[in-house]
């Protein structure tokens with residue numbers, strides 16, 4: 001190889017290396033915000049990135065076994081429509097994690113009477129971001 005050939009080979013290799021490096025860092029940058037701490041604020045972006053769907057979670061986590069296929073309530077559990085009257089996102093997320101801490105209100109005393117033998121499970125083993133998205137989804141049901 002001549003000197004010129006050697007140099008052009010070096011440049012070519014460098015160019016290719018830089019190209020891939022650039023691509024790798026670019027991908028990194030698009031993934032990062034999706035994993036942001038601020039759970040659920042970048043909702044649509046995040047759900048496409050993580051493949052999480054609140055609507056599916058409600059089925060997969062068994063909510064509709066008690067609350068009904070359409071979440072409009074059954075003999076076992078109340079409807080999950082119009083919750084925005086009583087909860088904001090944080091409160092509802094907290095509720096899902098620890099339903100027992102919400103028992104001392106008239107609404108819940110009534111629930112206890114009405115759905116005597118059924119206990120709303122605590123979902124404190126779930127990812128907080130996912131719970132936030134489920135809360136958002138429920139608050140949208142009117």
Ligand code: HEC
Nearest residue numbers: 061062063065066076077078111112115118119120121123
């Ligand atoms: C084993 C049955 C059961 C399952 C499963 C269940 N729930 Fe419940 N849920 C209840 C009962 C019963 C109540 C009424 C409160 C009580 O008696 O503890 C309730 C209450 C609630 C409330 C409060 C409603 C209000 O008007 O304040 C919300 C919100 C709720 N459930 C959401 C969910 C979600 C979301 C899921 C799935 C992740 C779920 N529940 C799964 C039985 C269940």
